[in-house]
Amino acid sequence: VHPKDAKLSMAYIYVAFAAFLTGAVAGVVQGLQRAGLIDLPAGINYYQVLTAHGVLLALVFTTYFIFAFLTAGMSKTLGAFPEKYRQAGWIGFYVLTLGTLLTAIMILLNEGTVLYTFYAPLQAHPLFYLGLTLFVVGTWIAGGALLAHYFNWKRENKGQLTPLFGFMTVATILLWYIATIGVAATVLLQLLPWSLGISERINVLLSRTLFWYFGHPLVYFWLMPAYMAWYVVIPKIIGGKLFSDALARLAFVLFLLLSIPVGFHHQLMEPGISPFWKYIQTVLTFAVVVPSLLTAFTIFATFELAGRAKGASGLFGWWKKLPWKDVRFFAPFIAMVMFIPAGAGGIINASHQMNAVVHNTLWVVGHFHLTVGTTVLLTFFGISYWLIPVLTGRRLTPAINRLGIIQSVLWVVGMFFMSGAMHVLGLLGAPRRTAFTTYQDHPTALAWLEGVFSSQVTMSIGGVILFIAALLMIYNVINLCFLAPKEHTEFPIGEVAEDASQTPPLLENWKLWVALAVALILFAYTIPLMDMIQNAPPGSPPVRPW
Ligand code: HAS
Numbered sequence: 001v002h003p004k005d006a007k008l009s010m011a012y013i014y015v016a017f018a019a020f021l022t023g024a025v026a027g028v029v030q031g032l033q034r035a036g037l038i039d040l041p042a043g044i045n046y047y048q049v050l051t052a053h054g055v056l057l058a059l060v061f062t063t064y065f066i067f068a069f070l071t072a073g074m075s076k077t078l079g080a081f082p083e084k085y086r087q088a089g090w091i092g093f094y095v096l097t098l099g100t101l102l103t104a105i106m107i108l109l110n111e112g113t114v115l116y117t118f119y120a121p122l123q124a125h126p127l128f129y130l131g132l133t134l135f136v137v138g139t140w141i142a143g144g145a146l147l148a149h150y151f152n153w154k155r156e157n158k159g160q161l162t163p164l165f166g167f168m169t170v171a172t173i174l175l176w177y178i179a180t181i182g183v184a185a186t187v188l189l190q191l192l193p194w195s196l197g198i199s200e201r202i203n204v205l206l207s208r209t210l211f212w213y214f215g216h217p218l219v220y221f222w223l224m225p226a227y228m229a230w231y232v233v234i235p236k237i238i239g240g241k242l243f244s245d246a247l248a249r250l251a252f253v254l255f256l257l258l259s260i261p262v263g264f265h266h267q268l269m270e271p272g273i274s275p276f277w278k279y280i281q282t283v284l285t286f287a288v289v290v291p292s293l294l295t296a297f298t299i300f301a302t303f304e305l306a307g308r309a310k311g312a313s314g315l316f317g318w319w320k321k322l323p324w325k326d327v328r329f330f331a332p333f334i335a336m337v338m339f340i341p342a343g344a345g346g347i348i349n350a351s352h353q354m355n356a357v358v359h360n361t362l363w364v365v366g367h368f369h370l371t372v373g374t375t376v377l378l379t380f381f382g383i384s385y386w387l388i389p390v391l392t393g394r395r396l397t398p399a400i401n402r403l404g405i406i407q408s409v410l411w412v413v414g415m416f417f418m419s420g421a422m423h424v425l426g427l428l429g430a431p432r433r434t435a436f437t438t439y440q441d442h443p444t445a446l447a448w449l450e451g452v453f454s455s456q457v458t459m460s461i462g463g464v465i466l467f468i469a470a471l472l473m474i475y476n477v478i479n480l481c482f483l484a485p486k487e488h489t490e491f492p493i494g495e496v497a498e499d500a501s502q503t504p505p506l507l508e509n510w511k512l513w514v515a516l517a518v519a520l521i522l523f524a525y526t527i528p529l530m531d532m533i534q535n536a537p538p539g540s541p542p543v544r545p546w
């Protein structure tokens with residue numbers, strides 16, 4: 001990685017982990033508050049902490065970490081950024097950071113207590129929405145620099161297959177561009193004018209729909225960089241080669257095509273959308289499971305090939321050849337294993353009748369603490385253990401490696417209790433997004449929630465274990481940033497197996513994929529959106545429940 005690119009990448013890393021620490025504090029606090037074990041000091045309310053937690057972890061930490069990883073990886077695989085693109089990258093970083101600060105200040109002042117999904121009728125201060133706008137514009141500029149670097153490389157190396165890392169970065173950023181159109185539309189056309197008092201009422205259904213048009217691809221924007229590490233980096237770390245470059249690219253093209261026209265699976269219980277369009281988007285939701293199944297297959301095959309190349313025999317002999325004591329493998333491996341129940345939970349959510357049982361309950365919170373809060377997060381931690389040393393010119397010492405393994409195990413144990421209890425509580429009907437489920441005034445009202453796993457206390461014990469793991473991670477990050485011994489660390493980029501089939505050039509036809517993605521979106525959204533606008537009810541005035 002060119003030292004100047006490493007500097008930009010590190011700037012993202014610092015903000016990412018500052019947000020992670022603050023978000024983790026908010027997480028443990030709200031877990032304890034929900035269980036009735038602590039009371040928040042006067043002046044701070046549950047929803048304010050919940051908003052800070054969701055925004056800092058799900059929006060800020062993820063976005064900054066992803067840009068750190070993509071910037072460094074592009075510099076490594078396509079060469080140093082040309083100066084003008086690097087400058088654009090910095091401008092993007094500053095705009096993004098200005099937006100983040102503005103949004104965070106508004107949340108601190110209790111003027112942005114609208115949860116991380118921020119759709120109507122909850123209303124925030126106009127500066128909160130301005131902050132969000134700057135956040136999105138910042139990512140557009142920073143993403144533009146990445147795209148420009150890739151297409152520049154493609155022009156200069158006509159006819160060559162682009163490096164897999166660059167290809168996957170482009171798919172991820174294109175997905176982000178198309179998805180953020182929805183959030184830009186609701187913020188600029190609906191929420192900002194409404195919060196400024198220009199319009200008095202707001203079309204709630206439209207605002208929620210535009211949010212979820214963005215909100216679902218958002219989760220794949222988090223997942224795809226984690227998959228990039230699985231496909232591109234893990235083969236190198238385990239001393240093997242990627243089973244198939246073509247399958248990897250196909251999975252990313254499928255994400256680009258299928259992860260946007262599926263937002264209605266978050267709105268299956270929404271009364272204003274016709275069942276036909278919900279059905280269409282549910283079918284597409286089941287289709288977007290396919291690239292994850294392809295990924296599971298390819299990664300398994302890569303593990304097996306690596307083991308056999310090292311002399312493993314028998315059906316599962318290769319298992320013993322995996323580098324279990326290396327945190328750079330161990331953390332992402334746990335992430336993969338945890339994605340199996342996490343993905344199964346997603347499939348349950350997407351099934352209409354099941355969704356009626358789990359929607360708006362703690363089950364859903366359990367689902368996404370497994371997906372983004374474990375699979376994505378532990379993969380990002382696994383990346384940090386080699387990426388930060390690469391960028392700071394330091395070494396992952398055996399002591400930090402050992403602590404890293406302890407940290408990863410603690411995270412899974414904590415999540416087993418927290419997310420496990422959330423799943424059980426949710427099935428029993430405990431709602432999400434409320435601190436009032438202990439019903440202190442009516443001690444017998446929810447006595448049926450007092451089992452071992454159907455207990456908010458179990459949930460918050462899990463939260464405390466997670467918090468300890470989070471502190472350990474921060475300790476490791478500080479070490480890797482400032483204290484570990486100086487030494488050159490190589491950016492691990494895997495190769496493709498020699499006998500893998502040729503990658504068809506069609507896979508790099510971005511115009512075709514973007515056109516197909518747009519066509520699918522128009523098909524899935526045009527009629528329902530027209531219906532929402534034409535048959536709009538009078539709309540809602542602002543709601544401030546806190
Ligand atoms: Fe989800 C709600 C459906 C994946 C995140 N999801 C959410 C929310 C978030 C979220 C944040 O249909 C809540 C938003 C809110 O605040 O309201 N989700 C799905 C489906 C999938 C899915 C079908 N979700 C994710 C991912 C996320 C994420 C990924 C973040 C990163 N989700 C839903 C639905 C809702 C929902 C409904 C709305 C619920 C409601 O009513 O509100 C699928 O993409 C999942 C596919 C995944 C798999 C697993 C493949 C396994 C792999 C691992 C291989 C392992 C290896 C190791 C190689 C099928 C790839 C092997 C080793 C061994 C030892 C075995």
Ligand code: HEM
Nearest residue numbers: 024027028031054057058115116373432433434463466467
């Ligand atoms: C919500 C705890 C880590 C993302 C929650 C809730 C709790 C919690 C108790 C609130 C449930 C409710 O009232 O509905 C924790 C703890 C963590 C942790 C103790 C570890 C220290 C994470 C991570 C992420 C994350 C790493 C994502 C990267 C979220 C989101 C929400 C949430 C998006 C929903 C906010 C909302 O409903 O508006 N968390 N969490 N959490 N958490 Fe976490």
